[in-house]
Amino acid sequence: MRAKTYGPINQNAFIVTDIDAGIDHWTSVMGVGPFFKFPKIEFVKGDYRGKSSLPEFDAAIAYSGELMIELIRPRGPSIFKEFQDEGRKGVHHFGAFADDMAAAEGELTAGGALRLQGGTLPDGSCVAYFEMGGPEPSILEIACLQPAALGLFAAIKAAAAGWDGSNKLLTF
Numbered sequence: 001m002r003a004k005t006y007g008p009i010n011q012n013a014f015i016v017t018d019i020d021a022g023i024d025h026w027t028s029v030m031g032v033g034p035f036f037k038f039p040k041i042e043f044v045k046g047d048y049r050g051k052s053s054l055p056e057f058d059a060a061i062a063y064s065g066e067l068m069i070e071l072i073r074p075r076g077p078s079i080f081k082e083f084q085d086e087g088r089k090g091v092h093h094f095g096a097f098a099d100d101m102a103a104a105e106g107e108l109t110a111g112g113a114l115r116l117q118g119g120t121l122p123d124g125s126c127v128a129y130f131e132m133g134g135p136e137p138s139i140l141e142i143a144c145l146q147p148a149a150l151g152l153f154a155a156i157k158a159a160a161a162g163w164d165g166s167n168k169l170l171t172f
Contacts, residue, residue, distance in 0.1 A: 005103040011095030013070040022071040027168040035062040046119035063160035093139035
């Protein structure tokens with residue numbers, strides 16, 4: 001296996017029309033939780049299909065073992081809204097962490113991937129989404145997170161490891 005600048009894939013992200021209904025489904029039916037619902041996510045820089053644009057969406061995450069489940073409700077122009085406007089819902093993209101966005105993006109685009117969207121958060125964490133092409137096209141999110149953001153994800157993952165199903169939602 002070749003060395004990669006990102007990975008392993010650690011996330012499945014779903015587009016939903018209602019975050020709370022999505023959390024209810026995942027906790028009650030799928031047995032995954034507890035979820036952490038993000039307050040309004042504010043980007044300081046962003047792009048969408050090659051033009052400057054700040055992503056707008058609501059999100060919640062939980063873990064099932066090593067796999068992060070992310071629920072996204074689009075609020076503005078984005079690849080998430082495109083998906084929803086096409087009448088689609090469900091799995092939208094997969095995700096992986098990286099330490100160096102430029103290196104990961106260089107590797108992906110050299111292999112034929114196309115950057116669709118990205119953004120930088122106030123703490124310097126950044127995300128980018130790439131169309132991977134091929135016979136079964138998929139979108140891969142690369143996330144380069146600062147230590148505090150990584151700590152939040154670790155706390156959510158730890159809460160899931162001991163989750164007894166009694167609390168659907170975490171707050172910090």
